[in-house]
Amino acid sequence: MPIQRLLAKVDADPASGEVLWRVRADDGSLDVTYGDPKRPFFIASATKLFVTAILAQLRTEGRLDWDTPLADLTPDLDLAGVLAAGASVRAVMAHTSGLADYFEGKRPDGTTTFERAVQQDFSWDLADVIRWTGSMSPGTPGKGLYSDTGYQLLGAAIERIDGRTFGDAVAARITEPLGMQSTYCFGPQTLDRYDEISPMKYGDRDLRIPLAMASVQADGGIVSTLDDGLVFLDAFFSGRLFPAALLTEIQQNWHRIFYPLEYGTGIMRFRLPAVMTGFRRVPPFVGHSGASGTVMFRSPDRRVTVVGTVNQLKKRSMPYKLLVRTSG
Template identity: 35%
Template sequence: MAQETDIQTLLGRFQNDPWHSGVAVSTYDSLTGQSGHYGSGDLDPGKPYFINGVTKLYVAAIIMQMREEGKLTLDTPFRSLLQGCKLCKEMHVKDGVDYTDELTIRHLMSHTSGLGDFFVYKNSDKVRNQGALLRHRLSDGKDMAWTFEEVIQRTRSHGAIARPGEGPRARFTDSNYQILGKVIEMIDQKSFAEIVQDRIVTPLGLRATYVYCDPSDTRPAMPMSRARRVAVPLAMSSFQADGGIVSTAREALIFTRAFFEGRLFAADDLNTLFDWRPLFFPTEFGLGVMRIKIPRWLTTRYRWRDPENLLRKVPTLYGHLGVGGAFCLYAPAVGVYVAGSCNQLTGPARAVVLSIRALEAVIDARKLTSQEPVMVSQSS
């Protein structure tokens, strides 16, 4: 098949780069019903890898399930669900005013809480250098662990950066999803790992998807940082709800389809998540979901080998990207899903390029069979 040849050629190019020890991609074409699974190096479609920030999409699915069950609303103050969290008191103080009790599930999911990021301390000028150092420690292979209590202490001690819901932009903060993870644990009275198993893994029949909790677990491929592999199991076991899920390209594809096709929560509720705010160009953030609108000019540097497609339009993508090169994306205008990872902590644009080129290979394969792209009704 031309699609298979094109994608394997693409993966070969990635594999020839010393920054990549392995690449994996799975695709699904909702027009033809055809799926494809591809891998190179030490990653294949069935090899587990860390999905990192894509975990937030799984958290969004769980929150929407709990909403359907009447266990919370998007406008429920989070503290009403974490009444035993003494550290959460005065966690959000801005200009001398305590806004902690105003923080809702919606604020946390949409990155509009105004809390600073515990992981990079980007809310404080006086610790900016420390923040930059901490942000790069994992990429340098320096392992560390932290607890939820330490997350809250760091978040409180460095102060808030905005009032809840203030301003037109989303401010990405890992603290938000650490808190959401604790909220859903409190509601279901189980660990986050058990909840993911019960609410996502078992219903979808997944076998290699789980929350990374044991630092001695060597099943997932260790991420690359530039041209070297880094092992940071203590950190990976600490992320939990803001980046701790392990999956495979094949199973990430199953999850992505289930998310957008109404098999985890009602499809009619998807639009509830599509309350878009600018995050970082060219990405917008809703409630646990990214929307990526890539202009033609931004792709030209990656298309120099393919001048015929130099000005090709990229369809709008919905889903999530992870800092380690993972992606779960859906292009509703053409009905194509792509999931996988380039397993690289540095250079996040590489995952976007990989997903776009894989998506385009699926679309091009249709032309060879004289079929037209399907238009799927979806908010854009």
């Protein structure tokens, strides 16, 4: 099925939100855009790639060592009982610190922040994140446990080292130098822009959660577009944002995070086994996805970049199926 037709079919499905999608091959043999390429949407956890890029810049500048205990960089935060003693920046980036996840991890009462937010929009801050995480059962250091708390703390470390808010650091270090005029970190100061952003769905229900989206910040708060997303991924994977040697380093130690996703150091890999593809070879994709139905990935083997969203928080396999079927 032609890619445009496939995307239109998904877009017309009541199970999907608004579909925005861009696929581009380096050699120009494939270049498909579906939807308005300048339409802003939440990239959700793909925000973590921006965090990785800034941490790589700070390391290159000699202002940060990834093997430094993260708690040493945030001495004003009481992380006792939350973050294992000595847990490094690298381990938190890789989700191997054992840090619990404030967003989808269960609290003692059995609820999760995610479930609460989709039922009734509300806001929180870093103090809430630390308190909630401290009430949860931690993972085992050295083993993969996806933690949005970790990226909240990495965002806090960036703010303390860089001397500006996470959103301002993103602007100064990434979006302004790259000319990404439609990309920014959504926050309390941009609540009035919420209705400009492509709407999300949770199942068959339209989702309106401006307070929650203003709270996630470094773990998932960036708004971008198809055009800007391609600019960012091109820069991320070409060495324009940080040295190419670091790009190699962050992809050296992959570990399972949740099937079929793996994690390196601040970067995700999506790889399907042959048994799931009818034994048709599907090369791995590296980049990141987001719970909003967002994908921001590159296939090094195919030399294809894919940026898109289905704006659906409940049917999480949907964007990955499209990723495979639209990438050539």
